[in-house]
Amino acid sequence: MSQNSETPIERITIPTLLRWKREGRRSVMTTAYDAVTAHIADRVADIILVGDSVGNVCLGFENTLSVSVAMMNHHLEAVARTRPRALLVADMPYLSFHVSREEAIRNAGGFLQRGADAVKLEGGAKRAEIVRALVDCEIPVMGHLGLTPQSVNVMGGFKVQGRTADDALRLLEDAQRLQEAGCFALVLEGIPAELAARATEFLTIPTIGIGAGPDCSGQVLVLHDVLGLTEGRRPKFVRAYADGFHVLKEALSRWAADVRNGAFPASEESYRLPEDLGDTIANWTPSNPT
Ligand code: KIV
Numbered sequence: 001m002s003q004n005s006e007t008p009i010e011r012i013t014i015p016t017l018l019r020w021k022r023e024g025r026r027s028v029m030t031t032a033y034d035a036v037t038a039h040i041a042d043r044v045a046d047i048i049l050v051g052d053s054v055g056n057v058c059l060g061f062e063n064t065l066s067v068s069v070a071m072m073n074h075h076l077e078a079v080a081r082t083r084p085r086a087l088l089v090a091d092m093p094y095l096s097f098h099v100s101r102e103e104a105i106r107n108a109g110g111f112l113q114r115g116a117d118a119v120k121l122e123g124g125a126k127r128a129e130i131v132r133a134l135v136d137c138e139i140p141v142m143g144h145l146g147l148t149p150q151s152v153n154v155m156g157g158f159k160v161q162g163r164t165a166d167d168a169l170r171l172l173e174d175a176q177r178l179q180e181a182g183c184f185a186l187v188l189e190g191i192p193a194e195l196a197a198r199a200t201e202f203l204t205i206p207t208i209g210i211g212a213g214p215d216c217s218g219q220v221l222v223l224h225d226v227l228g229l230t231e232g233r234r235p236k237f238v239r240a241y242a243d244g245f246h247v248l249k250e251a252l253s254r255w256a257a258d259v260r261n262g263a264f265p266a267s268e269e270s271y272r273l274p275e276d277l278g279d280t281i282a283n284w285t286p287s288n289p290t
Helices: 014-023 035-042 069-080 101-113 125-136 149-155 165-181 193-202 244-261 275-282
Strands: 027-031 047-050 087-091 118-122 141-146 185-189 207-210 218-221
Touching (some): 014 087, 035 069, 069 101, 118 149, 125 165, 165 193, 193 207
Parallel strands (some): 027 047, 027 218, 047 087, 087 118, 118 141, 141 185, 185 207, 207 218
């Protein structure tokens, strides 16, 4: 069933994604941070991620480390109000799952209560215990391995991971541990294509790649990157399908010019008084100041 050629109306669920993995069907994930981007994303994507990338994409932070649970709740609620048919995943921000198991459950459970279908968290085998605890509380978890932006300080920058034998083997081991712990999917970010292909081959859960080559079960890009809304240098793995920044700026500047030269608003964009009230306001005089 479809509304039009690009919008299936069936809700996408975790069993849907696991079936697609078995069938070799690719899934599409993108980000949304508000109702506008959620409506656009839901016409196209299978999975909508309210990513902690909201920090650098929308909130002006340099990286994702400053994003709090309260900020995520605010953006998640806006996206959830659009009731997307796509699977809605909320990112666990930095420090929301590091301090204690109880805090992790409360924060992740809070996301589900606000409309998320699942949460995503960064990290390998050392996060397996937390993943297990969340899954035990009926909270589906998507893992995230490779170039994990919350580890920017440990990595010494946003650098491709898994390029040495030790790192590559550790990543495969991490992927296996996360699957065993109950993750229903894994984001693989910023790793060599061959490594992502090997992980995708042996895992039974889908992999969603970003800068991880073409052989993952699906792909994710930040919506603002796909639309070309982000200014400046983009990472190699980003392909912008529109020059959104300039298209939107051009439209806005035509409006601004019309305001300045008096062409906006036109008569048909203005409200009118009933004809018989014209004299009433014309005859009104300001009263003397009291
Ligand atoms: O926060 C985010 O947008 C992400 C994706 C890029 C995977 O984690």
